[in-house]
Every structure is written in structure tokens, then in C-alpha cells.
Amino acid sequence: AQSVTQLDSHVSVSEGTPVLLRCNYSSSYSPSLFWYVQHPNKGLQLLLKYTSAATLVKGINGFEAEFKKSETSFHLTKPSAHMSDAAEYFCVVSPSSGGSYIPTFGRGTSLIVHP
Amino acid sequence: EPEVTQTPSHQVTQMGQEVILRCVPISNHLYFYWYRQILGQKVEFLVSFYNNEISEKSEIFDDQFSVERPDGSNFTLKIRSTKLEDSAMYFCASRIGTARTGELFFGEGSRLTVL
Numbered sequence: 001a002q003s004v005t006q007l008d009s010h011v012s013v014s015e016g017t018p019v020l021l022r023c024n025y026s027s028s029y030s031p032s033l034f035w036y037v038q039h040p041n042k043g044l045q046l047l048l049k050y051t052s053a054a055t056l057v058k059g060i061n062g063f064e065a066e067f068k069k070s071e072t073s074f075h076l077t078k079p080s081a082h083m084s085d086a087a088e089y090f091c092v093v094s095p096s097s098g099g100s101y102i103p104t105f106g107r108g109t110s111l112i113v114h115p
Numbered sequence: 116e117p118e119v120t121q122t123p124s125h126q127v128t129q130m131g132q133e134v135i136l137r138c139v140p141i142s143n144h145l146y147f148y149w150y151r152q153i154l155g156q157k158v159e160f161l162v163s164f165y166n167n168e169i170s171e172k173s174e175i176f177d178d179q180f181s182v183e184r185p186d187g188s189n190f191t192l193k194i195r196s197t198k199l200e201d202s203a204m205y206f207c208a209s210r211i212g213t214a215r216t217g218e219l220f221f222g223e224g225s226r227l228t229v230l
Contacts, residue, residue, distance in 0.1 A: 034218055043223035044206060090158060102171055103219060105158040
């Protein structure tokens with residue numbers, strides 16, 4: 001069984017300040033982990049993914065995430081928020097083995113960026 | 116860049132009517148998925164499809180739902196008799212192969228409104 005917990009439903013930052021979106025996962029097997037972004041009235045776009053290679057993963061638009069097995073976390077960060085980063089962010093876990101191939105979504109975190 | 120396309124972008128229907136949502140996955144992808152997102156709620160898995168048959172489905176995917184790949188390019192989701200609670204954004208996704216590490220590529224979604 002697997003699950004994803006996104007610890008914050010909303011995160012509010014000022015433009016130019018750092019962003020931290022938290023994600024914890026539970027998986028019976030070593031998982032693959034993903035962050036997707038959803039801008040208003042748009043589809044889901046992949047930001048970055050972790051697939052058991054480097055634990056620090058760099059993605060698009062300056063985002064990165066660090067896989068910490070000991071903490072079962074995969075938090076998303078960005079050094080400096082931009083207004084265009086305002087969107088819904090989803091952490092997704094996909095089992096690397098076991099019976100199910102199905103990626104599971106977290107509830108999402110809404111990032112609000114103030115000027 | 117190849118992408119997943121979905122039609123219609125928005126459909127309004129009366130309760131009890133049949134609805135077909137269409138998707139064209141990326142051409143060399145082998146796994147296909149439908150997810151849905153009820154307004155303000157998390158993205159939920161409905162069904163996955165591989166080698167012309169359902170590989171996994173959730174408890175949401177009951178007898179009123181069906182999927183098919185009628186012509187080798189389209190991938191459709193049919194809801195036989197819509198209910199008010201079927202109102203949601205439906206996302207189609209595809210994945211290149213059996214590698215669990217592969218990310219899902221999503222379409223922009225079809226918003227279904229049941230009146």
C-alpha cells in the first residue's frame with residue numbers, strides 16, 4: 001500500500017522569497033516520486049521526478065526536491081518565488097515494485113504568491 | 116513535443132445521459148489512465164489500461180464506467196448514466212511502458228458538468 005501526505009493545503013509567500021512545499025510518503029516498496037503543477041484551468045505538468053538515482057532532483061522553472069528516505073519525505077523547494085509560480089502542486093508516489101502500477105496523488109498544495 | 120489531447124474540454128449534460136470523453140495518448144505510449152478531480156478535492160485514480168484491457172481499476176470505477184481503445188489511437192471513457200456526483204474534471208494520461216519509474220503525461224482535462 002502507498003499513500004502521500006501533503007502537509008499544507010495552502011502556502012503563501014511573497015515574490016522573491018523561498019518556497020517550501022512539503023510531501024511525505026508511505027510505500028511498501030522503494031517508490032518513484034513526482035511533483036506535478038496545475039495552473040488554473042490547465043492540465044497537470046511534470047515538474048520533476050525521483051527514480052532512485054540522485055537524491056537531489058532538479059526540475060523545471062528553478063524547482064528542486066530532495067528525497068530523504070529516513071524521513072520519508074520529498075519536499076519541493078525554490079529559492080525565489082515568481083508570480084507565475086502561483087498554482088496547485090501535487091506530490092505523486094508510484095510503487096517501484098509490488099502488484100500495483102498506479103501512481104497515487106497527494107491532496108495538493110495551493111501556492112499563493114504575493115507581489 | 117508530443118502531448119496527450121482530450122476532447123471535449125467542457126461538457127454539460129443532464130443527469131441520466133450517457134457521456135463519452137475522448138483522449139489521444141502519446142503515440143508510442145503503452146499504458147493509459149483516467150483520473151478525475153472533483154472540484155476542490157484530490158486527483159483520484161479511476162482506471163488503467165494496457166494491451167487492450169483494463170489492468171487496474173479503483174472502487175470508483177463501477178459498472179456505469181467503461182473504457183475502450185476503439186481504433187489504436189483514441190482512448191475513451193464512457194459514463195453510461197451520469198449522476199450529479201460525476202461532475203468533475205477528468206484527466207487522461209499515458210505512460211511510455213512498463214517501467215514504474217516513468218512519469219505520466221497528462222492531457223488538459225475534460226470538465227464534465229452534470230445538471
